[in-house]
Amino acid sequence: MTANQPKPLLPVANRPIMEHVLRLLKRHGITETVVTLQFLAALVRNYFGDGDELGMSLQYATEDVPLGTAGSVKNAEDRLRDDRFLVISGDALTDIDLTDMIRFHRENSALVTIGLKRVPNPLEFGIIIVDDEGRVQRFLEKPTWGQVFSDTVNTGIYIMEPEVLDAVAAGEPVDWSSDVFPALLDRGAAIYGYVADGYWEDVGTHDSYFKAQADALSGRVNLEIGGFELSPGVWVADSASVDPDAVLKGPLLIGDYAKVEAGAELREYTVLGNNAVVREGAFLHRAVVHDNVYLGPGAHLRGCVVGKSTDIMAGARIEENVVIGDECVIEPEAYVTSGVKVYPFKTIEAGAVVNTSVIWESRGQRNLFGPRGVSGLVNVEITAELCVRLASAYATTLKKGEYVVTSRDCSLAARALKRAVIGALTAGAINVLDLEAAPLPVTRFHTARESAAGGITLRTTPGDPQSVDIVIMDGRGADLPPAAQRKLERVFSRQEFRRAFPGEIAELTYPARAVEDYTHELLRHVDVGDVRDMKVVVDCAGGTSSLVLPTLLGRVGVEVLTVNARLDDVSPTETLAERRRDLQRLSELVSSSRAAFGVRFDPVGERIALVDEMGQLINDERSLLVVLDLVAAERRGGQVALPVTTTRVAEQVCRFHGVQVQWTSTALDALTSAAAGPDMIFAADGRGGFVVPEFSPAIDGLASFMRLLGLVARTRLSLSQIDARIPEAKMLKRTIPTPWAAKGAVMRSVIEAAEAEHEGRRIDTTDGVRVAHDDGSWVLVLPAATEPVTDLWAEAGDMDGAQALLERWARIVEQAAM
Numbered sequence: 001m002t003a004n005q006p007k008p009l010l011p012v013a014n015r016p017i018m019e020h021v022l023r024l025l026k027r028h029g030i031t032e033t034v035v036t037l038q039f040l041a042a043l044v045r046n047y048f049g050d051g052d053e054l055g056m057s058l059q060y061a062t063e064d065v066p067l068g069t070a071g072s073v074k075n076a077e078d079r080l081r082d083d084r085f086l087v088i089s090g091d092a093l094t095d096i097d098l099t100d101m102i103r104f105h106r107e108n109s110a111l112v113t114i115g116l117k118r119v120p121n122p123l124e125f126g127i128i129i130v131d132d133e134g135r136v137q138r139f140l141e142k143p144t145w146g147q148v149f150s151d152t153v154n155t156g157i158y159i160m161e162p163e164v165l166d167a168v169a170a171g172e173p174v175d176w177s178s179d180v181f182p183a184l185l186d187r188g189a190a191i192y193g194y195v196a197d198g199y200w201e202d203v204g205t206h207d208s209y210f211k212a213q214a215d216a217l218s219g220r221v222n223l224e225i226g227g228f229e230l231s232p233g234v235w236v237a238d239s240a241s242v243d244p245d246a247v248l249k250g251p252l253l254i255g256d257y258a259k260v261e262a263g264a265e266l267r268e269y270t271v272l273g274n275n276a277v278v279r280e281g282a283f284l285h286r287a288v289v290h291d292n293v294y295l296g297p298g299a300h301l302r303g304c305v306v307g308k309s310t311d312i313m314a315g316a317r318i319e320e321n322v323v324i325g326d327e328c329v330i331e332p333e334a335y336v337t338s339g340v341k342v343y344p345f346k347t348i349e350a351g352a353v354v355n356t357s358v359i360w361e362s363r364g365q366r367n368l369f370g371p372r373g374v375s376g377l378v379n380v381e382i383t384a385e386l387c388v389r390l391a392s393a394y395a396t397t398l399k400k401g402e403y404v405v406t407s408r409d410c411s412l413a414a415r416a417l418k419r420a421v422i423g424a425l426t427a428g429a430i431n432v433l434d435l436e437a438a439p440l441p442v443t444r445f446h447t448a449r450e451s452a453a454g455g456i457t458l459r460t461t462p463g464d465p466q467s468v469d470i471v472i473m474d475g476r477g478a479d480l481p482p483a484a485q486r487k488l489e490r491v492f493s494r495q496e497f498r499r500a501f502p503g504e505i506a507e508l509t510y511p512a513r514a515v516e517d518y519t520h521e522l523l524r525h526v527d528v529g530d531v532r533d534m535k536v537v538v539d540c541a542g543g544t545s546s547l548v549l550p551t552l553l554g555r556v557g558v559e560v561l562t563v564n565a566r567l568d569d570v571s572p573t574e575t576l577a578e579r580r581r582d583l584q585r586l587s588e589l590v591s592s593s594r595a596a597f598g599v600r601f602d603p604v605g606e607r608i609a610l611v612d613e614m615g616q617l618i619n620d621e622r623s624l625l626v627v628l629d630l631v632a633a634e635r636r637g638g639q640v641a642l643p644v645t646t647t648r649v650a651e652q653v654c655r656f657h658g659v660q661v662q663w664t665s666t667a668l669d670a671l672t673s674a675a676a677g678p679d680m681i682f683a684a685d686g687r688g689g690f691v692v693p694e695f696s697p698a699i700d701g702l703a704s705f706m707r708l709l710g711l712v713a714r715t716r717l718s719l720s721q722i723d724a725r726i727p728e729a730k731m732l733k734r735t736i737p738t739p740w741a742a743k744g745a746v747m748r749s750v751i752e753a754a755e756a757e758h759e760g761r762r763i764d765t766t767d768g769v770r771v772a773h774d775d776g777s778w779v780l781v782l783p784a785a786t787e788p789v790t791d792l793w794a795e796a797g798d799m800d801g802a803q804a805l806l807e808r809w810a811r812i813v814e815q816a817a818m
Contacts, residue, residue: 001209001305001323003344006040008090009047010209011290013216013225014255014273016047017203018090020223022054028098030086031056034079036072038063069156070174077165087158087176089202093212095222096157096198105159108134110192112164112181115157117200128154130193139182152193155200198222206323209305213288214269217251225253237274246278255291273308277380287318294380296332304336307344311380316348329381349788351737368492369485370786371668373471375461378413382468387420391456392497393488394472395428400504402453405473407435407443409544409604411572413468414458421456421470422508429500432508437567439544439605441700442518444477446511448696449521451475459604460572463579477698478672519551525695526706528556530713535559535595537611538705539586542568543603548702558709561593573603583609583617591615596712597719601701607688608701610708612719624684625653625726626719627704630711631682632657638681641674644767644780645793646686647729665767666782672697731795732802734810738790738817743783746790749816750781750809771809777801779809790817 001010008018025033033056037044041062051058061076073080073087084105086098096115105113114136116128129138130152154177167184168174185191199221201212215221217233227237233250236242240254245262248254252266255274260266263280270284273291278284280297287301295301296314304318307326312318315333322336325344330336334348341357348354368374374390376382398404404425408414415437422432433450435443440457447455454473461467472480472488480488491497500506511517538553538560540546546565553560564582574582583600590598590611598611610618610626618626625647628640632654639660642650646663654661659681664670668685675683676697683691690704691697712719738746747769754763754771764770768782768791777796784791790813794806 001206001307001325004040004326005043007203009043010091010203011271011273012093012203012209012212013223013253013271014291015224015226017093017212018044018048019054020093021088021090022048022051022056022058023224024095024098025086025088026054026056028102030098033057034059034061034076035090036061036063036076038066038072066173067171068173068175068179070168070176070180071172074165074168074170074174077170080165081162084159084161087156087160089156091204092156092200092202093216093221093223094155094157094198094200096155096196096200098157101157101194101196102159104134104194105192108192109190110159111161111184111189112191113159114181114191114193115155115200116152116193116195117155118195119153128152128193130195134192134194136181136185136191136193139177139185152195155196156202157196206305206321210286210288210303213271214286217253217269217271219251226256227254279314290326294377311377313350349740351788352739367485367786368489369480372461372469373479375467375469377467378417382417382470384417384420387417387470388424389495389497390470390488390492391421391424392428393492393495394454394456395425395430396491396496396498397484397488398430398453400429400498400500401431401506403431403433403450405433405435405443405447405450405452405455407438407440407455407457409457409459409572410437410542410567410569411460411465411468412569414460414572415569417468417470418458421458425456426506426508427500428498429504429506431506434508434510435514436510437544437547438514439548439702440471441605441696441698441702442514442544442548444473444698444700445518445521445696446477446514447473447475448477448698449517450511454480457604462573462602463575465571465573476672476676477696479668481669481673482667515548515551519548519555522552522695522703522706523555526692526703526710528706528710528713531709532557533559534709534713535561535593536709537561537563537586537589537593537595537598538565539563539582539598539600540565541574541582541601541603542566542571543601543605545601545605545702548605552702552706556706556709561589561595563589583611587611587615587617597708599705599708601705602688605701606699608690608704609688610719612723614720616720618719618723620686620688621647621729621731622723622726623688624686624690625649625729626722627684627690627708627711628682629653629657629722629726630708630715632659634711634714635659635681638679639677640681641671641677641683641691643671643685644764644770645782646684647731647795648776648778649727649729653726663764663766667767668699670767671699729795730797730799730802731793732799732806733794734792734806735784736790736792736810736813736817738783738788738813740788742817743788743790746813746816747781747783749812753809753812777805779805781809781813 009016203212225235227235230236234248235253237256239256240258242260243262246260247265249267252270254272258272258276260278261280264278264282267285269286271288273289276293278295282295282299284301286303288305290308292309293306294311298315299312300317303320304322306324310328312330313332316330317335319338321339324342327345329347331350333351335353337355343359346358408418425432443457457471459469461469542564586598600609610623639662641662643666644663664674675691675693680693689699692703692707695703750769762772770780772778780793782791794802796802
């Protein structure tokens, strides 16, 4: 907890311990204060400044080397010589009556008065024995039980006359209790002990820190708690946002600008820091959560401390006496067992069970890039600061003066974060062509067409309105290939960013005809003849495709019923339930209007979902086969690119029409690279993403829709008829949890098992390990790139065969992952 901050700054009831001490001094009329500093002194100075916000005057005396409790006060001697002064610790929580202690000192004409407190276990403290008048008779520092003659211990609070400083050697380590006081006592000096009735807790252990928090909430110590008392013992800051359906059982405290969602439960002795976020279903009991912490849905915290700016993701569980340091990431479903200490700046991988302290290295530090680019929660993982660093790193990998295309979806978060990206790029001497809100295919098209060095687009994560994806492209408009990702990650992690000189600051421009240029080129390359008598239904999903479709469809002349054709910045993505609802509505519109088919775009116009003329939804796997059949039947030759996870029914379709299949890895850049090859007529990813190679090698929902218009218009069959003539795929998938450290062993075991039964089998390592049998059945074992799991696909002539194949190889993976 104090690895990167001094103990006096640790918060109790959302205020540093030292702030509570200063407020105590202020209440007793003591406003002129000298703060002695040594460890991380600048952090204390920066927080408190000159004390004006507290109505006090603060000065600072810094030690170059530790000088002890007395030496540090001697170091500030020039500011203490004029009058009687009080010494108090900045890391002990107390409400002792200082006014009465000063009265006691004055009435006894004492040279030194020592604040004393009776405690049940005095072993960890210095014991002081006094007579009936309060005069000190003896000092015992850290006694054994055999030396415990009293339960009054030294609180470290002293009232002193200035001449005491004459007994302290300058520039040397000196302590009051072990050096100065015993020497003064031997000389017969008037040293008194004041036994205080108030609260005092030396916050020196994790247990005492928990106790101080509980005592503050239950009123055992008199201190100022910010906010208002919503109900007995439930303190909520004025600026906090607490949903009425959240469960609050005090005593507890919710800090400034904190947010607690419906369904969250905060129970006794919980302290929620300033700017903290608690998502639905999270549970906290006796949890001390510092500032700027994010607690994901279903997170479970009990009897723990979470340091500032830490993210506890969905379903993570933190148990008793756990301390999580500052700026850590506990990924989804991780389980941190009792007593574990996680030091600052560590990452615990998803699903990990951690039962030993994490000190030197993270448990599964994730890569910067994931399957959708750089992704994370808005203002938790993806902040404006991260966008600046990421864009600065990207600019550093490019030559000064080059161009980068930028765009966004319609969300407010993407709009705000894109401004940070543009600022960093131009500051890094990279010119920016900003398309503002634009479909992702339009951004990819202009990145390739404008001879730009690359592009960046920001979009809401599909299905998660709380998250955003930053998609970074190369000069082809394709996702950055792995080598370029690693180069960018190296620059990002080292923070070795290039900065432009004042005369090199780059330009920001807005292309005037971005949509018109895209539609012109698309219609020039895609055959949309014979479509004028067609009727289709289009759902724009409130996304950026609505900016392009009017221009496209107006030039084609097809009859279109369009829904959700507006930019919806309130709901920039959709939940699974919302998607199903809208697809059901699309199905009803297609069947009732007798349209040839219906199509629904994703919010960035990249992927599409299809509904046939009967109003039946065609799932993504079948959509791939239907569109493949249409293309192959018309072209009667050429090549198609498909990922290795695609059903081998696609091979049957291609063989029937004289088309060749090129299998690719599951990485998006691999599909794009293959689609750019010669003689390519089609490519798809099996998740609603289609490529029109004659126009662009990138996945493009708008181009796919226009191509589909022409294909359906020219065929004699409807989509349902095409679907009916394609064999059903008998394919299953399973995901098996696999620790990062075990993935290599898993794949080695899979290879060994496949080679041991090589007869009648073929091994393909295009991506993962695919074992193909002579009867056409196959299994693919593929470790996930961004999660601690291994994915398995199996296909056979029937579902029972696929299930048996999947079970057999799942056992091999599970045994190797143990």
